[in-house]
Amino acid sequence: MILRLQEEKAALEMEASQYNRMAEEKMCHAETSLTLFEDLIYRKEMEMASRVSGVESGSLSPRQDLSVCWEEIRRIDDHVREVSESRDVAKGSKWSLLRHESISHALVSQVSNTILESAKSDVSSIMEMIKNPERFSASDEVPRTKESLTIISEERNVSHRF
Numbered sequence: 001m002i003l004r005l006q007e008e009k010a011a012l013e014m015e016a017s018q019y020n021r022m023a024e025e026k027m028c029h030a031e032t033s034l035t036l037f038e039d040l041i042y043r044k045e046m047e048m049a050s051r052v053s054g055v056e057s058g059s060l061s062p063r064q065d066l067s068v069c070w071e072e073i074r075r076i077d078d079h080v081r082e083v084s085e086s087r088d089v090a091k092g093s094k095w096s097l098l099r100h101e102s103i104s105h106a107l108v109s110q111v112s113n114t115i116l117e118s119a120k121s122d123v124s125s126i127m128e129m130i131k132n133p134e135r136f137s138a139s140d141e142v143p144r145t146k147e148s149l150t151i152i153s154e155e156r157n158v159s160h161r162f
Helices: 002-059 067-092 103-131 146-161
Strands: none
């Protein structure tokens, strides 16, 4: 009788540990998905801010005050700092169940850091374009598809003939 109860207890403990592992895996998967969605949203926000800033700086004449563009760049830079600081804080406050990071979670972390660095470099390049507009021409911003390269080369050939 005691042996049967011990076997049932062991079976229940195994089942409970299996449910714990399943719950940990689901939480890890949910956190990974959430991180991917947050990174995607962040990347799209940075892309929008970059394009809005580019449109605003492109619509200003060279003689107009660029304070509006600088304010926009400072705001974007502050946002990037806030996001990077919040990521650093979030990394320190993981649940105890998630301390055993899986390979996929580490990969997501690397991808999110890469996206963050890419966004920072985008902001830096926008700042450089606004600081030194004479170094950049409109053709630098044209997408480099096969058709656009053909059009650009044809335009240059026509301008060289005249």
